[in-house]
Amino acid sequence: MSLKVHDRRCLSWVLIFVWASTIVSIAQALPQKTFTLEGRVLSESNAPIPEASCTVTGGLSPVGGLAVKSDSQGKFRFLELPASTYTLTCAAMGFRPVKKTLELSQAPPFVEVVLPAETVLRQKVEVRGTAPILGPEQAAPPAQLESQELIDLPMTEQKFRAALPLIPGVVRTPDGRINIKGVPENQGLLLVNSAETADPVTGSFSIDVPIQAVESLQVYKNAYRANYGGFSGGLTSIYTKPPSSQWHYEVQDITPNPRIKSGHLVGIADFNPKFYFTGPLLANRLNFSQALAYDIDKQPVRGLAWPKNEIKSHDFSSFTGLQFMFSANHIMTVHANVFPLVRQFANINSLVLQPASSDYAQRGFSLELTDRRMFSSGGVLTTVVAGMKFDSNAHGQGPADMLVTPNGWGGNFFNSFQRNSDEEELRETYDWPGVMWHGKHEWTTGGGVLRRAYDGFSHSHPVLVLRQDGSVAQRLDFLGTGQMQAQDTEGVLFAQDHWTLTERVAVDLGLRYSGQTLGSAANLGPRAGVVYSPGSDGKTVLRAGMGIYFDHPPLLAGDFSGNPLRQLSFFDSAGNLQGPPLVFRNLYGSVEADRALVLSTQHLSRTPSNTTWSAEADRELRPSVMLRLSFLSSLSSDQYTVRPESSLASGPALALMNTGESRYREFAATLRARPTAQTEWNISYVTSRARGDLNALTLIDVPFEQPIIRPNAYASLPSDVPHRLISWGRFRTHLWGILAAPVLDWHSGLPFSVVDADQNYVGLPNTRRFPRFFSLDLKLSKEFHLPFPWIKNHLLRGALTIFNVTNNDNPRDIYNNIASPNFGRVAGFQHYFFDTNLDILY
Secondary structure, eight states: OOOOHHHHHHHHHHHHHHHHHHHHHHTTBOOOOEEEEEEEEEETTSOBOTTOEEEEESTTOOTTOEEEEOOTTSEEEEEEEESEEEEEEEEOTTBOOEEEEEEESSOOOOEEEEEOBSOOOOSOSSSSSOOSSOOTTTTSOOEEEEHHHHHHSOOSSSSHHHHGGGSTTEEEOTTOOEEETTEEGGGSEEEETTEEOSOTTTOOOOOOOOGGGEEEEEEESSOOSTTOOBOSSOEEEEEEOOOOSSOEEEEEOOSOEEEEETTEEEEEEEEOOEEEEEEEEETTTEEEEEEEEEEEEEEEOTTSOTTSOEEEEEEEEEEEEEEEEEETTEEEEEEEEEOOEEEESTTOBTTBOGGGSEEEEEEEEEEEEEEEEEBTTSOEEEEEEEEEEEEEEEEESSSSOEEEETTEEEEOOOEEEEEEEEEEEEEEEEEOOOEESSSEEEEEEEEEEEEEEEEEEEEEOOEEEEOTTSOEEEEEEEESOOEEEEEEEEEEEEEEEEEEEETTEEEEEEEEEEEESSSOSOEEEEEEEEEEOOSSSOOEEEEEEEEEEEBOOOGGGTTGGGSOEEEEEEBOTTSOBOSSOEEEEEEEEEEOTTOOEEEESSOOOOOOEEEEEEEEEEEEEETTEEEEEEEEEEEEEEEEEEEEEOSOTTOOEEEEEEEEEEEEEEEEEEEEEEEETTEEEEEEEEEEEEEEETTBHHHHSSSSOOSOOOOOOEEEOTTOOSEEEEEEEEEEOSSTTOEEEEEEEEEOOOEEOOBOTTSOBOSSTTOEEOOOEEEEEEEEEEEEOOOOTTTTTSEEEEEEEEESTTOOOOOOEEOOBTTSTTTTOEEOOOOOEEEEEEEEEO
């Protein structure tokens, strides 16, 4: 697929900017020394403060700085800091944070930081111990979970996807989709250490990172910084633990969980061992880390009889990190990720038996190199080069016709596909030295190129729509070879200014340009945000902002016309064919100014976009209690939708159009309390509304193609949750020092549609709802030693997790066909179950 002349020129200018900035910046390089910054955090009575959060910003530190916790003696240490000017901020619950400016040009003295009583918590609700300054991220701080929280909190599987629903505004539907701002993850973006790490074809978060390698998990609903783009939903960002200069080992989940039926052991339910180690390969030069995770899972699906009620998964992930310190002002990190997976009976539920389900498999690897170079001027150049190979396939359990009945699916799943994809990314970012002019300006400029491509096939066999008496109402056949291929090249330029007018007022202004060969040649996305702290006590912080974002055009849309043609035949109750079959051509559709539908074989030239604005207010109620109130409004436009058109003069067509939209509004109230260093509690109430086009391409073709494509409708989205209460905490009990971590989730029932025997909507879609959902999960963990000679010097951590403690039904499925004798009956009840873990810390 060739590039248009205009597109080539746009990409050429991007490449020229990227490489010119590299050459100019390298010319400024100046070698510097490395220093270790050590200190201690004390109270006004000279008592050490453990678990204080100390953050260093400046130099080669990443956005947000480097953070450590003080030990039991209040001591902290930052290793291998290049010569530069740094800001050290230390904070702890019950104390007022303190900020110090340090000039590291020679061996620094031991730093003592004395914290006055009564802390001021005002940067983030989600992150504990943050600095009391208006940092560059404050116009829209992300929701964040840290590594220890990922370990301590109960999750159905030890993967980052399982932790996302703990964040207010993130909803996981029963089919496993993660929804942020009301839309599926495919319309969002996943970054791992600043590199894009999603399925290049679908945008799904299919690539796992071993949980023991994760330092923090962040979710942005409104990412105001202009260096962020390529999404119309939410932004999920994972930062992994940097390789350490000291050796450390962990072995986690070394014991399998048994499967017990009727009091008898009948095998292994799951086995998820994990291994993590890190340390120096060359002192002060090269550090290394390795995380390995091996998973065998047999997830039971309630409503089906054992043993034919399990989704069987077998996957392995390896995440390797290398950190090279070429000089004091030049650090490079390399990450490699391998992620094969096989999942059998991937989409079964109470109404879909194993024979009617699809298997799924993937394999691939990714490489990411990040080079950070600091110059004598104080500027920092960051270069990211990343590449990925991602292959996926799916197939049914056999060649039999698929049966769609009023009581669910039968036969064998109809579609199989093979997708072989690759992705390459180059990005340059330059953080300019601060400039004083009516306050302080911190400029960031950059650009990059992203290329995605895939080829493969999509094959399907017949689908029969049956009435309740077993007679055939419709027959769907597929014509053509279904050979698929598409590619897209995208160029990006951006500029951002974080303008600190005073200590209490800061403004973010940014502009992002992007151009794609598959979408629009020129997209401009302005960003603006403001943060203001009224009063002299700093206990209240107000934030507001707006941003326009442009998504990556889905590669599935790049060769939509290559899909097999759908041929639909109708039959009466006696089995007689009613009229000639309808053959739906796969075409691209657009609406002209006179609202006339125009069909073409040329791919669409507009890029899906999103406009989001938000407002927040934070208030410190007490030194250890913070309240946040927030409102967010999101409008996604030019979304790809699939629309069957049977009454056109030119004949039936299945039209792919980018006229779809979705709207999401959310009000959230979050209360966070941390009375002691060992106790914290979070409670959030969210009321929201998610509406949009139901035939979005991401809902029709991902993860598996839908056998029935109904006329498009604008209605409540599958993730619409008008009311939700989510709460979690951690506290040390008096019983043997056990750490208890409960999670409570209550929300409105998810919407569903009613259909008839012909699988057509009855009334307006998604106007009925499942029963309300309530779940209480609890994880109990304890660290201990055993007296055995080979292990007595190592710390062990054991855990027992109870899911759905109250044994609430929480049905996941419903008979929604009015022709079924079971119409209106719910199924797939979720009973309580247990999980155990044993870790060894070296």
